Amino acid sequence: MKFRVLPLLVCWGIVFCPNLETLAVQKTAPRCYKMRIQPEWSEDGTQFWYQNHLGVDAWEIVFVDAEIGSRKLLINTSEMKSHLQENNFEYDGAQSCKFYGISYDYDRHICSFTFQRQRYVFDVEKSELKLFGTSDIAHSTNDSQRLENDEARSENSGEHTEITFVNRTKLLLTYSWINSSGQSVAYGSIKPEARQSQHTYVGHVWEITDSEGGYYGRFRGHSAPISIEIRERVERKQRREPRNPRVSGMSSPDGLWLIKSEAGNLILQSTHTTARRELTTDGRPGNPYQFMGWSPDSLSIIATKVFPVEYEKVYTLESSASQGYRGILHQQHYALPGDEMTRYEWHLFNIEPEEHHQLDLPSIDFGRPQIHWTSDQTFVVPKYDRGHQRFRLTECNTSTQKTHTIVDEQSETFIWSAHGPSFSKTNYLKLSKEMIYTSEQSGWRHLYLVNLKEPDLMQPITSGEWVVREIESIDEENRQILFAASGRHADQDPYYLHYYRVNFDGTELTELTEGNGTHSIEFSPDRQFLIDSYSRVDLPPVHNLRSVIDGKLICPLEEGDNQELIEAGWKHPTVFHSAGRDGQTEIWGLITFPDNYDESKSYPVLEDIYAGPHNYHVPKTFRQSRWYEQETEAGFIVVKIDGMGTAHRSKAFHDVCWHNLKDAGLPDRKLWIQSAAEKFTGMDTSRVGIYGTSAGGQNAVSALLFHGEFYKAAVASCGCHDNRMDKASWNEQWMGYPIGPHYAASSNIDHAEKLEGNLLLMVGELDNNVPPESTYRLVDALIKADKDFDFLLLPGQGHTNGGPYGNRRRIQFFKEHLHP
Template sequence: MNYRVISRMVFLVLLSFAVQTADAFQKTAPRCYKMEIQPEWSEDGTQFWYQNHLGVDSWEIIFVDAKRGLRKSLVNTSEMKSHLQRIQMGFDEAQSCKFYGFSYDFDQQVCSFTFQQQSYVFDVEMNELKVSEPSDTERAKNDSGRLDDDNARSENSGEHTEITFVNRTKLLLTYSWINSSGQSVAYGSIKPEARNSQHTFSGHVWEITDSEGGYYGRFRGHPSPLPIEIHERVERKQRQASRTPRVSYQNSPDGKWQIQHDAGNLILRSAQGNETRSLTKDGHPENPYQFSGWSPDSQSLIATKVFPVEYENVYTLESAARQGYRGKLHEHRYALPGDEMTQYEWHLFNIETEDQHRLDLPIIDFGRPVIHWTSDQTFVVPKTDRGHQRFRLIECDTRTRKTRTIIDEKTDTFLWSAHGPSIPKTNFLKLSKELIYVSEQSGWRHLYLVNLEEPGSMQPITSGEWVVRKIESVDEETRQIIFAASGRHPDQDPYFLHHYRVNFDGTDLIELTEGNGSHSIEFSPDQRYLIDTYSRVDLPHVHNLRNAINGELICPLEEADNQELIEAGWKTPTAFHTTGRDGQTEIWGVICFPDNYDESKSYPILEDIYAGPHNYHVPKTFRQSRWYEQETEAGFIVVKIDGMGTAHRSKAFHDVCWQNLKDAGLPDRKLWIQAAANKYAGMDTSRVGIYGTSAGGQNAVSALLFHGDFYIAAVASCGCHDNRMDKASWNEQWMGYPVGPKYAASSNIDHAAKLEGNLLLMVGELDNNVPPESTYRLVDALIKADKEFDFLLLPGQGHTNGGSYGNRRRIQFFKEHLHP
């Protein structure tokens, strides 16, 4: 019996079933249409077109003239079917139609596309459809569309298309899909003089072979498919292995010199290879020199001497290893808070004199060294102190070796500089000796202009009780910045993004987007226009075309259509906000009700928690898949909340987490749930459960330990239950350095004896994010405290909530203890 043949047959049957199932799902599952716009701009940047999907096999092509503020439909599915019926014998207008490879010629005003392997052009002005024969150039290109790379593999899937092969040989041909890993999967065969069309995606690669093992090349799917005729075999090109080891060189800007590393030392080598000098002699592999950068004039270079630290191992045991009958021990290096870290010492080398000098710059003891040259002779070094309470930008002059501090920012809590900020603290300009600096020194995250030639100068670009979230673009010639910010609209959710333009000196702040929702923008190629898209959890996407200079509305484009979802009974989450523990600050979240929610009935509440300080976590934009479908179908009301201690509000709001991760905003969350229950009578605050993964797992257990009077059941997956046992970079930022008593105060393990309520712990035994012993030690502490709880070990799994099995066990656990 040929097991290989049988296994391939089984694979193809399963693959065919999966494709048919996916296709059926696509045709029957309710969807929201016009969620996105993908504009194709004209060369002069004043016009664009895009395709709207209006339903299964239903579409329209939209043309927009930005200069005139004109939007119009060029053609749609029903119109195109009518045209096809007139020119194509036997065409059934009621049949399902797949059109591929749309394009629009702005000058000729014609649409081109492919239908059933035939090319067509539609003249918009004449309202006329014609069959289009490919030009000689197109035909030649298509007939010889074989890829040069015989090792090519499928790339990320583009749009749906098809690929058609015509067999002009006398042998049976086989066509195979080459997946992203380079593996060949046979799909079908083509008889001599026959053709075969295969659904695919643009970017996917197919290979043709014959029944005698002959090779005809690899071909890539294209958005505008034309038949590919297969004539003659070709020789498969084999990838040549490099016979010489790769040597890394850092070339000087003038091209004369190269730096090479050799056994921990730096070797200076002329580009021609006829001169070699040893710049250092005291380095060795355990204490090497590391090149940092050439000066722009090639007269000097900067390097660091590295004092490496080999972090200790953490271990995981794979109890259900795939091979053999013994468990398998895994280990990897892992830095814990307080561990010694690799340090970098600064050195300067003069190329002409061959002098070496240790520089009076602070040793880098957290992160990696970075330099930025501000002139031929000066460079700056950013330095974040370990513990994240001080940031400096220090300038060094290579001629005098003197240093001066440009920026020195300190705080009593933390400077958010790792795990999450979407804007680097320093953003250097190219046309001037200035930088845009990001700081929360005012109590809110804002932009500042720093003159590098005037230490201490820091002029606000933005200011106010709101938060800058992202720099979209910087125009140094006009000295303007386009950025995204949140919190400027008191009548909106303070996390909603809006976009603005402002001058470097802080004048002429202009809002470029408008609408009650969270916005994203896409510029025209020359940035004269922008497409403004916004949505909320309860509002599908709205698209508008705006002037990118002053934000004025040019014309509305689309409003997403969610009628199918509504008819299917789909419900949007309900946004809710109320004041937190201070009686003033608004706390925001969402509520997801069961489809059959009845105010006269009582429903238990589940909180999905993740209070990591690196972000906010409540969704703000629309999506067409259901939120918490399994939980709401089981009879639970699910809430998600951003309490104090999370990001993108004021510095004071964020600082609540400082040396206090056990807080997790739980006092705010309790008040929020109680206020929501006052408005929605079906919410039963005597039956509240909570669950989370990773930091959320820590938060869920903390809820029972420190707020067991309110939360009565919790499920915690892969939790970080003691911050002394988790990664240094995360925990030293929020909990401080050196490690002190605050770590113990936030430890679930140290407070295990306080457990009230019902607890289910889950952990993947191969978790390499949060070491699983964090959960194991909590289990040990709970046993020693004689506490009742449930524990689920997930063999062979990593940092996870347990997947579908874990979800089922979690819902079952809450059913048992909250009785929906």
């Protein structure tokens, strides 16, 4: 059964629409409920409420007291329907019963919501429902509710509420909405002693003025309706200028000087007088000086002299332009591996005395230069060498111009720095001259504490055969780190994320999440509590409230409900793992079977491959959409696998890709499929196809070139078929620098004569990611090798898997070559 997600703007149970009159009952697709908790915390951070959407016209409000660990239901749709009928609120029980703008007042224990354009309040303690009235409004004067900031503007929360203005003056008042850009939009007027109730949203700002130009303030909508009596004019505050205005990012911290760039040279200009000084005279527009930063004490300037390189161009031809009868030639500057890159050399300018020094710091010839000030007179410069085998962090003293190396990390393979690391290698601390450093020098990605004064004393913070994946926060006062890691649970998928806290000295490593799945967390405002949510591809999200102190479970919240999906025919993939090429390392992936899968029958297998070393690629979280619906309906079993050479396992696991992108983990993938076929006997390993896009396109072709005895058919879309023809930054990270014979060894083009099996190549003629000539040259090489293959050029398309047409052709191709 096919189903789709309707294009509704839904925020976890509340459907928002700018005009409630246009709302209509819409048929919704089957879905999973309780996918996410969106808490609305009390001001003291000890309580929160949230809404569960449970289907069409079905919801509930849940209240949680985090201090005592209690969870209770406040109201739900069924109860509200009963109250509406009992109180004759024009509801017959059969019509649609959608509620909007639900909110909860912690002090008065009332829920409010909008139904059929009417606002209602429900007293939870008395179990009473009544129409919204003046007695339910928190009354105040303009003095008590007026915002301090007279330039406040609206923030969009999407939560409905109401604000009432009562005119206690003798003048005609005008009320205006202040939008998120700060613009005033007049809505109407209020006569003396009249009141105006205005539907609005929490966070929206309204301004009151009178007919004589008087100003009464700006007011913000709250979760509970409020009423404001407008009485006295107030003086509109003028915008206060900073004591030492910063003219721009190029002005000194003390505000006295400004750096300007003119014709490639740097000029020092006083912000208070006409004083002006030329810092450089030898710069040129094609060889300029570039300002990098002021010292914190405003006494020194750091700049680089830029030796730019204009990269050569790559071209695409738009053959089927929408207008005219001529093709359009497009071009872009594009650096290929081995190309010369822009270089930056370091310069120091002292203000008093006037000095200019070229610094003995490593010039930057990959990426853009960066600096970080470690004191008023010292700064550090990070430097990655071309080829990513060396990282240095060098400190320089502006007073002495002396430099010394703090970190010099080298690798026989690569240091992962481009395309993928989810957090910085260097995390500088503000309260001490230290940094949290990330390294794989132990064979696993871990955290280290580096004293910048004594860098030789690098102390490990985390260690073991597992991987730090993310730094969530660093608490310098308590000297603790909260981070995410994977691989610490031997009984779980090694890619599942869990969250931990640890002291700077490595002690008291505390796990803050629990459950077999990959986790995400959300903190209370004061970070004393966290909502821990985890899921798997075969498990809907599970939500629990935990303590940030020790990870202790405070109370369970929700478990995702996917019964509606299951009844509609949805099936989750099967997670499978088996040993890779070394006979020990577990390789993880998933299998999706046809709905009518019969173990006694034989099914061809398709592998969806993407072996880019910048990540892992097998999904780990629950999703509601059908898995590989078109492929399984066509009678294929589909697998997706993370073989060796991909990221977030050990350094050795990752290093398999080094100088060797043709490997793509294919030896592990073949063993995995064979092992899976021993358990699921309907998998026919004599009929295995493979497909992918971009790096996956390269991988798919490599499967036929280097493993043609196993893979029988492949479809490759927009593939990078020779790493010398793709972007420098990505390919030099894994294939290194300079270019050597290993580039040719991994080239699909150079090995075209090895093709076995059936191949379909697709490419978008306007691909600006991987130049399409990579595919064209492979076509040329296959023709010269007298190989049979299919080629589909996609006019007007860019970097793509082919879209709907390409998908249809791909499935048709596999049916032709893999079905009996």
